[in-house]
Amino acid sequence: MKVTVDEDKCCGAGNCVLLAPEVFDQREDDGIVLLLNAEPAGTEHARVREAAAVCPAGAIRIGEGA
Structure with a gap:
């Protein structure tokens, strides 16, 4: 996972x-x-995806590379 x-x-x-x-x-x-942390551990992936989903501004992007 790559977060921006x-x-x-x-x-x-x-x-x-x-x-x-x-x-x-x-x-x-x-x-x-x-x-x-732009490349969080696997244990954080579900929380990061949820954070991106609920971000009211759509400011979080998740890539599945790296």
Whole structure:
């Protein structure tokens, strides 16, 4: 799994951080997503997929490579 985020699309809702805190965080100043791990372990895949699905801005993309 390869995760990317579009910071320009992010609205700072924080759902991704709640669902997958090992993969996502938020900037202190404006709440925009920070990608902590672009290639998360298999144990994180379901949570990352859920985070992408519930992201209100559609800022999280998941590729199945790497």
